[in-house]
């Protein structure tokens with residue numbers, strides 16, 4: 001027997017209540033029969049001109065609508081707060097949890113039977129998925145797709161080049177005029193960043209979890225197949241409502257393991273760790289930071305994509321897309337997991353094949369041996385992460401003297417001071433950029449090197465912080481140190497000149513200072529005054545968890561379901 005549609009708790013009512021629920025909707029020109037038992041499909045749209053990566057979403061939503069109508073559903077589009085990575089201050093991550101609340105409450109409060117999540121720029125994916133999971137009605141993700149590859153002076157460029165350009169300008173290799181030309185060629189079409197940064201990693205994450213149709217991750221925003229996929233997704237969500245296929249049916253522990261393995265072989269973003277942990281928390285899957293190391297160890301890097309490699313997202317699509325990558329590691333995946341199309345991951349891979357070996361390598365002859373994220377432990381952290389594929393192999397085991405910056409402003413003031421006591425063997429330590437300390441954990445962990453070392457030709461150094469790094473960033477960068485400095489983690493105790501030992505093969509990160517001295521320093525820590533006295537930032541600082549737990553709010557973990565018990569009419 002088919003389950004009664006949730007939307008009928010509104011539109012199926014008689015008398016005054018039903019009148020009110022339907023009558024105002026009819027001002028949009030919707031005929032009465034649309035309210036009499038059709039699945040109502042919400043299109044949760046993060047369109048905004050302030051989120052350029054999602055600026056094409058109104059048009060894309062039209063394709064979703066067409067699919068919903070074809071399958072006999074009633075589409076209703078609604079906005080939620082949109083997080084554009086490039087403009088939002090102080091950092092979009094501060095608002096990820098807020099958006100997840102917006103999404104959760106918007107879905108639950110409205111007469112919606114299923115929802116299409118329109119995701120693009122980095123945080124718009126995890127926030128929508130987190131919110132939808134906490135309601136747990138049928139949901140499907142439609143990603144916006146990556147931009148076409150950027151062009152500058154006849155060569156391909158992408159977001160990762162910004163860091164190189166910036167260092168080149170600082171060291172005088174590039175002029176401001178040349179930088180302007182590169183700026184004009186960087187973002188030459190609709191879509192999100194064209195490298196395997198966080199947005200692309202998130203699009204791959206939803207596809208590997210089974211939350212989107214196959215091929216969703218890599219179709220470029222400008223390719224007409226993106227609209228076709230949106231239309232198919234619109235058709236499919238109507239069927240999912242009839243089948244009552246919910247996120248909790250798809251997001252099993254095995255699905256999360258698949259996502260970790262796939263993120264490893266594609267060289268996905270370090271931000272993947274924090275967002276996947278938060279999503280697992282919403283669906284009650286017991287995922288631990290150590291699982292990221294466990295499931296990505298022994299998997300090599302297969303995708304030759306920037307920032308770890310050479311190519312761009314459109315190259316991935318025309319080489320077979322994410323299914324082709326997944327096919328290469330099919331024997332390592334939990335192929336029995338169900339995806340939104342109702343088929344298993346294994347069934348979805350039947351026709352997948354690699355079309356270009358320069359972009360997608362084989363397990364036997366991989367692009368690089370190192371992949372994924374290494375999770376570090378030691379007296380400096382309970383959890384810290386590094387992306388070995390984007391780091392300098394020579395620095396994987398290294399002991400050096402700490403050069404400490406108390407916060408990002410301190411770093412900006414002193415980094416180019418010729419008197420700064422630093423050389424290429426030093427280890428740069430940045431404090432107070434964690435979830436509570438900044439607050440919001442900005443992407444500043446891959447701090448630029450001192451100009452005097454750039455001038456000497458130094459291109460990489462170990463950098464350690466309690467912050468994050470852009471998914472497009474690279475370097476020997478240890479991130480997400482937990483507990484963070486603002487929680488009196490050991491990172492708060494590091495002083496200039498202390499020796500720090502990084503040992504990635506053995507997964508350790510230690511401050512070589514004896515326990516007695518550390519106890520003294522801990523006792524001398526001064527409690528920081530409360531900076532945020534009101535508003536969302538106060539709520540955030542009070543309730544955000546540490547990075548190794550996913551930086552969700554403590555009170556948002558889990559699901560409240562879709563029931564609304566009270567009704568004010």
Ligand code: FES
Pocket residue numbers: 053084085086120121122159192193197199
């Ligand atoms: Fe939106 Fe990179 S700025 S994805």
